[in-house]
Amino acid sequence: MSPVAERLAQVQKQIALYAASCNRSPADINLLAVSKTKPVEAIVAAFDAGQRAFAENYLQDALTKISALENYPIEWHFIGRIQSNKTRAIAGHFAWVHTLDNSKHAQRLSRQRPDHLPALQVCIQVNLSKEESKGGVGEKELSALANMVTALPRIRLRGLMTMPDPKTGPAVQQAAFVRLRELKDKLNQQGFTLDTLSMGMSNDMQVAVCAGSTIVRIGTAIFGARA
């Protein structure tokens, strides 16, 4: 087995254990392999071990890899900061976007989504740690943006995403994940049909799983440390 395949199997085992520890079904937790900065060979190693969903942050890098792997039935997720001048390429090459945080980008993604592709699946990123440097809408803006996104024809709102401040400990991270779940539940009570909570990375996967994550975004634990 390749080192990537071994680590991938280890992560799958961890997800199953964490799920069992809080009475969740591992089948409800999707593993998204974050391949940013990693070469095509590493992605192929994970693909050969059965992984199909991969995420990238840096658009130019991502487009190179997507093109090199065009014959692989990979589901590509964009998890980087969105810039207006990049929305066309994002809309043209990805199945999912996890980092939507403003209405202008939502409108552009919907307008630019090619007709031959299904609607772009999106999560709204919520900034719960209030770090200035980080993307994401505040809680107060969330409902308005969700309403606006839902009205657009070519993108489909699936849920919410958050990234706690990595400098904080498990208690603060857990509070953020639980809050994100509450925000999703609140939107669903208002009539939305959100089914996705994109939360949990290599270092906070356990708390995220037990707080209700449906997509964990795992890079380091699968591909090793980034340079």
Ligand SMILES: *Cc1c(COP(=O)(O)O)cnc(C)c1O
């Ligand atoms: C890099 C990144 C990840 C993966 O982080 P790891 O700690 O390597 O698992 C997940 N989500 C986002 C948005 C990222 O930028």
